[in-house]
Amino acid sequence: MLTSKLLGVAAILSVLGSSAAFADPTPDSPGCVTGWSAGQCVYSVGDDGHPPTVSVKATPGAKKTGESACVWEGQMVPCRTEDGFFDAASGCYLHPLAGPRSLVSPSEVSDYPPGTKFYECWLILGVDEGRPVVQITPESVNRPPGETRTIDPRVAARQVVETMKFVAPQLRVSPYVQSADHVGIVNVPIWMWVTDPGPTTTGPQTKTAALGGVSITATGTVDRIEWSMGAGDTVSCKGAGTAFTREMAVGKSLKDVPSSPTCGYKYSKASRCEKAGAYNVTATAYWTVHWTGGGMQGDIPLDFSRSIPLRVTDLRPVLVDPDGGSAQPSTPPRSCSN
DSSP: OEEEETTTHHHHHHOOOTTOOOSSOOOSSOOOOSSSSSSSEEEEEOOOOOOOOOEEETTTTTTBOOOOOEEEETEESSEETTTTTTTTTTTTEEEEESSSSOSGGGGOOOOOTTTTTEEEEEEEEEEEEEEEEEESSHHHHHHHHTTTOOOOHHHHHHHHHSOOOOOOEEEEEEEEHTTTTTTEESSOOOEEESSSTTTTTTOOEEEEEETTTTEEEEEEEEEEEEOSSSOOOOESSSSSBBOOOGGGGTOOGGGGGGSSSSEEOOOSSSSTTTTSSSSEEEEEEEEEEEEEEEEEEEEEEEEEEEEEEEEOOOOOOOOOOTTSSSEEESSOOOOOOO
């Protein structure tokens, strides 16, 4: 089964809505949500690399992951302060006003069309230990009706990520080339690796797109690949692993077969008592997609999994009858109830 998880989209949609305006929220709008939490988007992934389809399900008590932040001239600043909400276009913290503010006399102020919104501007002059240094401006920031509305950069980033191609990697373990009958052996090193490393399976991949007036650049990289060995253990590996070849075992006894330098494991018991007599080995590639745009940046976590069966046997010494009788194992197989 191939699956992927995009954490936290439900939280963004429930608070902001799919068409939320970042540059022009209502006075009661939170303006900027910190963290992607309280929900999951579950991706259904195929081997053809087509963009996954999305469905949303609630995940109460989900851990906060993928923090996002507002950025002013390359420095992270709060998305909201007592002065208002951060607006990348003006470089100000904006606070709603009932009407325009200007240095010119009221008689010289042009009539504004109905629906124009006015904001007090606290202009950012710099950042001191993470705190913005601001100064109020005499002129208000005015947003005429019909002006292009900029969607929340986090919503735009999610939409860009949905168009990126991700594929669960193809898996291989050493018995598939070491053993004629594709069986692993207890206490003999198992090598694990990805056979199709590349931008869609192990990264990195980058995409830039403009949505709703925001230009987003998203770069996905694989942090690690975790192999669940089906016996209760998980092995965390950096990268695609190292491929095993028959030549690595030529002239060596089983106890001398080398261990993988990058991603390996040893089974301590056979798989005959498992369902279908095999361990279900699952490799999960954990991605982080870092995005920037619209005066913000953030990280979106993804994961993609694939499973393969692996039979593991133990070698038992065989007693040979010198008189030509049938050979018998020196020890009987263990009961599965033990």
